[in-house]
Amino acid sequence: MIQTVSGEISPEELGVTSMHEHIPIDRDGAHRADAIDFAINELRAARDLGLQTVVEVSPDRDVEGIKRVADKANVQVIVCTGFYTYDDSTRLYDEDRFYGHMMNEITNGIGGTNLRPGVIKIATHNSMLEEHEVQALRAAGRVQAETGLPLCVHSVTGCAAQQKVLDEAGANLEKVYFSHV
Numbered sequence: 001m002i003q004t005v006s007g008e009i010s011p012e013e014l015g016v017t018s019m020h021e022h023i024p025i026d027r028d029g030a031h032r033a034d035a036i037d038f039a040i041n042e043l044r045a046a047r048d049l050g051l052q053t054v055v056e057v058s059p060d061r062d063v064e065g066i067k068r069v070a071d072k073a074n075v076q077v078i079v080c081t082g083f084y085t086y087d088d089s090t091r092l093y094d095e096d097r098f099y100g101h102m103m104n105e106i107t108n109g110i111g112g113t114n115l116r117p118g119v120i121k122i123a124t125h126n127s128m129l130e131e132h133e134v135q136a137l138r139a140a141g142r143v144q145a146e147t148g149l150p151l152c153v154h155s156v157t158g159c160a161a162q163q164k165v166l167d168e169a170g171a172n173l174e175k176v177y178f179s180h181v
Helices: 032-048 063-073 088-092 095-108 131-147 159-169
Strands: 002-004 007-009 016-021 051-056 076-084 119-123 151-154 176-179
Touching: 002 076, 016 176, 032 051, 032 063, 063 076, 076 095, 076 131, 076 151, 088 131, 095 131, 119 131, 131 151, 131 159, 151 159, 159 176
Parallel strands: 016 051, 051 076, 076 119, 119 151, 151 176
Antiparallel strands: 002 007
């Protein structure tokens, strides 16, 4: 089964799927309602053209807003757990902290909600991996191996080095995809 913000679906229910999207919703800002309405209208138009599922790969997002969009647009949305490793705060993380955060979201829900991710995402920035990026990839590989969730790597460059880290961490590479390569 595949976890979406609206519940679990079978692989046969995915239909036409966009694998790497972002639904930008300002959590608390003055334009939150406008962003939600815009996303609903855009996804409805895409649904009318055949889209059934969106994989939303923004690790820091408003999942309750995304659920509202998914339900109103009648589109299945899969959200992720993970990290942008080019966020300065992640430079202080070690492998266990990355791992703990992702496993907590998978097990308990994202940000105090009962909404759970259906994919893992790690966004690296450097072709020569920095230590915190290696730590994040190792943690994601471990989480992927334990949970079976697919793993999206926003790689841009350095795919071979990233794949090597994931493989050494035990990830099932058949469930890993690299984007922006």
